[in-house]
Amino acid sequence: MRVHLDQKRMSYNQADILQYYLENSKGVRSAKVYDRTADAVICYTGVRSELIRALQQFRYEKTAVPANVLEHSGRELNETYKEKLINKVVLHYGRRWLLPYPVNACYTAFHSVKYICKGLKTLWNRKIEVPVLDGTAIGVSVLRGDFITAGSIMFLLGIGELLEEWTHKKSVGDLARTMSLNVSKVWLKKDGQEILVSADQIHEGDCVVIHMGNVIPFDGIVAEGDAMVNQASLTGESVPVRRTAANSVYAGTVVEEGELTVEVKKTGGASRFEKIVKMIEESEKLKSGLESKAEHLADRLVPYTLAGTALTYVLTRNVTKTLSVLMVDFSCALKLAMPISVLSAIREAGQHKVTVKGGRYLEAMAEAQTIVFDKTGTLTKAKPTVVKVESFNGQDPDELLRIAACLEEHFPHSMAKAVVQAAQEQNLQHEEMHSKVEYIVAHGISTLIEGRHVVIGSHHFVFEDEKCTIPEGKQELFDSLPEEYSHLYMAIENSLAAVICIEDPLREEAPEVIRALHEAGLNKIVMMTGDSERTARAIAARVGVDEYYSEVLPEDKAGFIEKEKAAGRKVIMIGDGINDSPALSASDVGIAISDGAEIAREIADVTVGAEDLYQVVMLRRLSELLMKRIHWNYRFIVGFNSALIALGVTGVLMPTTSAMLHNTSTLAISLKSMQNLL
Secondary structure, eight states: OEEEOSSSOOOHHHHHHHHHHHHTSTTEEEEEEETTTTEEEEEEOSOHHHHHHHHHTOOGGGOOOOHHHHHTOSHHHHHHHHHHHHHHHHHHHHHHHHSOHHHHHHHHHHHHHHHHHHHHHHHHTTOOOHHHHHHHHHHHHHHTTOHHHHHHHHHHHHHHHHHHHHHHHHHHHHHHHHHSOOOOEEEEEETTEEEEEEGGGOOTTOEEEEOTTOBOOSEEEEEEEEEEEEOHHHHSOOSOEEEETTOEEOTTOEEEEEEEEEEEEEOOSHHHHHHHHHHHHHOGGGOOHHHHHHHHHHHHHHHHHHHHHHHHHHHHOOHHHHHHHHTOOSHHHHHHHHHHHHHHHHHHHHHTTOEEOOHHHHHHHHHOOEEEEEIIIIIBOSSOEEEEEEESSSSOHHHHHHHHHHHHTTSOOHHHHHHHHHHHHTTOOOOOOBSOOEEETTTEEEEEETTEEEEEEOHIIIIIISOOBOOTTOHHHHHTSOTTSEEEEEEETTEEEEEEEEEOOBOTTHHHHHHHHHHTTOOEEEEEOSSOHHHHHHHHHHHTOSEEEOSOOHHHHHHHHHHHHHTTOOEEEEEOSGGGHHHHHHSSEEEEETTSOHHHHHHOSEEEOSSOTHHHHHHHHHHHHHHHHHHHHHHHHHHHHHHHHHHHHTTSSOHHHHHHHHHHHHHHHHHHHTSOOO
16 A cells, blocks of 8 residues: 655654554554655555554654664665765766866866875875775876776766765664664662663663663663673673672673662663664674675785786787776775675565674574574473462462562563563562572572572572472472473472472474474584473474483583584574573574573674574575675676776777776676675
């Protein structure tokens, strides 16, 4: 359906508001808003009249849109660069056709100074790189009085620079938006109590509590607490730093160990976005090995091109043939097409709701032979559910569930979320009734409630680490617990109080995804889990993995990955919990599930949606196609430009024709590299 709004022109802001409204309307599959004409094209399923009714209800001022959507939509950037390109083309050809030749010649000579100076500056720094080649070609053309050729070279170089800049900024912007914060709820500290509130309700000066494994949602100063903070998302440095009272902390960093109470200094998301953009632009993470190789090769080929130019002049004494060699070089296309290919692939992954933080991870994804899956929330459903609560101390199961939810709501794990969700569904309200909660990674939670010691977690944590016991006469009940469910154990004063039975069903698509990954060339697919041997064996048999390991600790997962890497294999790790973070860091490609723990998403190199695992197969295919495109680009650039040099030396092509064909092919291959791979 195409609709027109009753206004002459939309602002960028209005276009973004309408776009957001349409994309979040029922039945809308995709929407495109044209701000210049105030039109929208909507692709939808369902009843037409319902969509029309939704459009009738639309008001700019009544539509609530997240601030970061409007601040960094990218619409203004695209329009700006479109205008720049159009203006450049119109000015170039308008000047050539409408201005007298002497005026045109003066204009070209004046603008050539920039390129010639850049080439001389590069030589002054004892480098023979692309600017030397460009400056020489333009300088020689100007000295010969061939201002049309000089103007054409500068025009095509300018177009190439604009396209590269536009694609780079757009891709970096898209990537930064997907990495931007999406924290909806925070713990506000008020009158000595922690209250879970919407992030929108937080103002400057408020104190928020950030528990272990959670993202710091705002810039601020530590009011109290002691924690190790991972700042990789801003600095690229993976080693966590210690933060105590009076230290500054920044939005988007993650509390790895400990707990902090932070006094909020800035609530806006703009600074976070700008920091991410800066980090991406400066980080070598963005470059794949092939991309860097292409850039270095481009610069290394410049002296050979200059030597070929000199040799052609010595052998032929023909300036025209000599210029034909100078007009053609490999470096422009290599330096332009390779980064554009990588950034376009990152953008395309984003269209499939997959965030890739750099080109090197796509390259590693294509080359990987081993893939390691965490079980809970990865191979199994992201949303496990509580089936029953078995009481072992005579207390009402609902009361025990209420206590468990009170503890678990502080921590981002799929099992914890299942307990909290079950309590909400049964309307089991609670005030904060415990002292400080201590979270032991991959084990469980320990705290005091009304002076009594309470622990909740795995069998290993409750019975082996905490030395808890089963109440007298309850052993038979304990032995008869249903085996098909995962068990969460809660003990009060070292005596088992409850076992929460949680259904953790396998994802329907998991066996098919494992089969598809085998077909895609991954020859070692491993499952690692903290669950019991019995549960792990049953799941492994159903999904079809090559190996499985049960009752593993976080360091075991990381150790296995290091061992695989030492054997010369590239490794992918997929997980969603705090306990997966060391393994995600250790792997060549760490993939986090989007609704998993925030620390996992921050540390991971790639984030995939929680809907299904087919995105992992898609990413493997996308990575392989990107490598094929880069290799094809490489072969085409070298082959085509070598042919142009040969035709120039033999006198078949004039310098202007060589320059035009070379630059046109560079633009064509760059535009082709922007196309979707899938």
